[in-house]
Amino acid sequence: MMNLIDDLRRLVGDRATDSSSERLCYSRDASQVRGLPDYVVRPLNAIEVSEIVRLAGRLGVPVTPRGAGTGLAGGAVPIKGGILLDLSGMDRMLELDLDDLQVQIEPGVIPERLNWALKEHGFFFPPDPGSSAMCTIGGMIANNASGMRCVKYGTTRDHVLDLEVVMADGRVIHTGSRMLKSSAGYDLTRLMVGSEGTLGIITAARLRITPLPRARRLIAASFPTAEAGARAVIEAFSAGIVPSACEILDRTTLMVLSKCNPNLALPMDGDLILFEVDGSEQSTAEEAEQIERACSAAISVRIATGKEEMEEIWAARRLVGAAVSRLDPNLSRVYLGEDVGVPISQIPTLIARVERIAEEAGIPAMKYGHIGDGNLHAALFIDITDEDRWGALERAADRIHLAALDLGGTVSAEHGIGLARARYMERQWGEGLDLMRSIKRAIDPQGILNPGKLGL
Numbered sequence: 001m002m003n004l005i006d007d008l009r010r011l012v013g014d015r016a017t018d019s020s021s022e023r024l025c026y027s028r029d030a031s032q033v034r035g036l037p038d039y040v041v042r043p044l045n046a047i048e049v050s051e052i053v054r055l056a057g058r059l060g061v062p063v064t065p066r067g068a069g070t071g072l073a074g075g076a077v078p079i080k081g082g083i084l085l086d087l088s089g090m091d092r093m094l095e096l097d098l099d100d101l102q103v104q105i106e107p108g109v110i111p112e113r114l115n116w117a118l119k120e121h122g123f124f125f126p127p128d129p130g131s132s133a134m135c136t137i138g139g140m141i142a143n144n145a146s147g148m149r150c151v152k153y154g155t156t157r158d159h160v161l162d163l164e165v166v167m168a169d170g171r172v173i174h175t176g177s178r179m180l181k182s183s184a185g186y187d188l189t190r191l192m193v194g195s196e197g198t199l200g201i202i203t204a205a206r207l208r209i210t211p212l213p214r215a216r217r218l219i220a221a222s223f224p225t226a227e228a229g230a231r232a233v234i235e236a237f238s239a240g241i242v243p244s245a246c247e248i249l250d251r252t253t254l255m256v257l258s259k260c261n262p263n264l265a266l267p268m269d270g271d272l273i274l275f276e277v278d279g280s281e282q283s284t285a286e287e288a289e290q291i292e293r294a295c296s297a298a299i300s301v302r303i304a305t306g307k308e309e310m311e312e313i314w315a316a317r318r319l320v321g322a323a324v325s326r327l328d329p330n331l332s333r334v335y336l337g338e339d340v341g342v343p344i345s346q347i348p349t350l351i352a353r354v355e356r357i358a359e360e361a362g363i364p365a366m367k368y369g370h371i372g373d374g375n376l377h378a379a380l381f382i383d384i385t386d387e388d389r390w391g392a393l394e395r396a397a398d399r400i401h402l403a404a405l406d407l408g409g410t411v412s413a414e415h416g417i418g419l420a421r422a423r424y425m426e427r428q429w430g431e432g433l434d435l436m437r438s439i440k441r442a443i444d445p446q447g448i449l450n451p452g453k454l455g456l
């Protein structure tokens with residue numbers, strides 16, 4: 001181990017470091033999980049990644065890949081030390097192939113940058129996380145991230161055609177091809193998507209792209225309760241509407257947003273559901289009318305068609321992540337129990353249970369998220385210097401996770417498991433977790449890739 005830094009420097013020069021200040025910068029992501037790496041290495045291509053992983057394998061040293069570190073479950077935190085592999089510098093767009101509806105990129109590309117580049121050609125990459133201006137596509141693939149457009153267009157998983165992956169023994173493999181479909185053998189691409197860096201390091205990705213819709217309409221409906229809003233969503237879905245986005249912002253979230261910016265373009269008279277439909281002028285007009293009918297219990301319904309008005313509303317929605325700190329300057333948001341998902345039919349019950357759990361714990365909670373795909377973000381706030389409050393929060397988060405499982409859902413719909421939710425894997429998967437452990441052992445027998453994550 002003594003000479004590992006020299007060996008790493010031989011491979012990548014001064015892009016390898018063991019300086020304590022640099023190591024400290026990489027000891028956290030956007031969650032509460034902490035872990036100090038022994039070395040930080042910034043590779044620039046797959047060959048370097050392969051050589052680093054081979055070296056680590058020879059010495060049995062852990063390797064934790066990291067994109068932008070915006071993960072909310074500690075996935076990129078090196079809890080067993082070892083090498084932290086920062087892939088954000090591998091950010092080239094390698095190929096734009098409009099004829100075959102695809103692009104090939106390196107993992108460090110930021111999704112917003114890809115979408116700027118695609119827009120001028122009339123295309124887009126639909127998964128749209130709230131962090132799209134800062135996270136990397138490698139991190140999105142490793143977490144199977146999603147966001148506002150997934151209700152219609154699917155999650156990151158549905159847009160990945162092929163991955164170049166460095167395996168635990170240093171081999172570089174491809175998991176797919178340029179084909180938009182294939183039925184040849186195991187689906188290795190899907191195995192890698194969502195594997196959170198535990199099965200391989202993604203060094204390039206071939207992504208399917210989608211033509212931009214011609215028209216969009218946004219329906220903003222305020223309800224007397226969040227549950228009533230959730231019932232309207234179910235009604236719209238059962239009328240055959242598939243919105244291109246369907247979000248909830250409860251009244252606490254709206255209050256916090258207005259503290260951040262009192263001039264926001266959002267209706268403030270209840271718990272808000274935002275529906276967006278896209279397609280042609282005619283289809284969006286018809287669907288907007290159908291949604292309005294499904295919102296018969298609403299206090300108010302507003303249909304926005306102007307580009308500027310819609311952009312203003314979506315910009316306000318995107319502000320939520322940053323605005324949370326305004327709830328109460330003495331309290332901090334803790335990312336636990338924040339990403340549960342349930343079948344859409346169970347959303348009203350989940351909302352009611354989350355409200356009750358937070359109330360019983362005496363913890364202020366904001367509720368927002370991608371209600372159209374059953375994904376509720378419950379933001380819980382405590383004074384993090386108060387140990388008793390930590391206990392209350394952990395118990396409340398535990399109850400939220402178990403409530404989601406009880407309703408046939410998942411403990412994480414998009415943020416991933418990392419370390420923060422590892423203890424629920426057994427409960428969610430049962431014997432399926434044994435199969436995951438067997439796959440991990442077969443692919444990474446020494447257990448050097450992102451050890452300690454996913455409850456493996």
Ligand SMILES: Cc1cc2nc3c(=O)[nH]c(=O)nc-3n(C[C@H](O)[C@H](O)[C@H](O)COP(=O)(O)OP(=O)(O)OC[C@H]3O[C@@H](n4cnc5c(N)ncnc54)[C@H](O)[C@@H]3O)c2cc1C
Pocket residue numbers: 029030064065066067068069070071072074075076087107128129130131134135136137138139140141142143144145146147148196197198200201202203321322414415416450
């Ligand atoms: C304000 C805010 C809003 C957010 N909104 C959303 C949202 O709407 N939807 C959503 O899904 N998430 C959201 N997130 C969470 C986070 O941004 C996503 O999970 C994102 O995909 C993580 O990307 P990253 O590059 O930061 O990955 P990191 O945090 O660096 O890493 C995440 C995981 O991916 C692994 N990894 C990273 N790169 C690679 C690679 N090249 N090969 C193999 N494994 C790799 C890491 O080891 C880790 O396990 C939000 C986060 C914040 C802070």
